Amino acid sequence: MKTNPIHRISRRHFITSSVVATTGVCLMPRRLRADAESPVITIRNAAKTAKISVTKLRGNVSVLEGSGGNIGVLTGNDGKLLVDAGITASRPRISEALDSLSGDPVKHLINSHWHFDHTDGNEWLHSIGAEISAHPNTRKHLATTTRVEDWNFTFPPAPPGALPTKTLDDGQTLHLNGATLALKFYQTAHTDSDISVEFTDADILHCADTFWNGHYPFIDYSTGGSIDGMIRAAEANVARVTDKTIVIPGHGPIGNKSQLTEFRDMLVTIREKVAALKKQGKSRDEVVGAKPTADYDAKWGGYVINGDFFSKLVYAGV
Ligand SMILES: [Zn+2]
16 A cells, blocks of 8 residues: 555654653653752652561561661560651551561551651551650651751651650650660750660660661751761760670661771761861862762762762761
């Protein structure tokens, strides 16, 4: 059959139009992404498909990794206790992981601090029966609009069901599922709401985000964090563990005392380098350009915070 030239033209026109249409469709999400470069969006999106790994640590304590900060889990007849809530988008996979550990319902949730990657799942966990404990500043930041400048993100107030139902000012000891849990406020460190949870019998310490194992940490100056507070918390962590302690970091793989020590040393060395450069009168950009983290980037700079970003975070506090 002969091809009608008119058809050919209109077919070519159709192809051209559809290329434009396709290109338009393809460009749109890219433009949207450029507008929404906040790591908050990136992390929330990643959680939709993230795999959740389950590791039994010691006694009846396990850890779930893969959705936001590491989630500590204590199982037993009093109901499961979780340290941190992960990201809501991971709910099906977090539920599955929790079910794989035991049939106990979730009754208790402790927020290690207010950040979204540790509290995003508060509402659904509360809806299935968990009471939520946290430092009063966690409740305060969740209850109001909170801007985190370094994340380029403004958090709206959390829904009422996501707010902590119990607050603790300093230290508190809980007895649950045959275990003793010591909760301790770090003062200001990564934020002004960080608490550690120590499972004393199992000798396991959950350090909140005062410890990122193998990664530069974020430091949230907008809600009370500082490099010096991070170093104080790292010193306290090193001092309170032994070589046998299992250390759950806020982010990164399960660690131990030598990794906590290495993290503390990295913070101290980079703080000194950045402070010396700032003292010479260098601007923030000049300090970042001088690459004060160069010796550490290969090991610590491969996650959310690279060397340049970390240099800026340290510069702000020295
Ligand atoms: Zn955090």
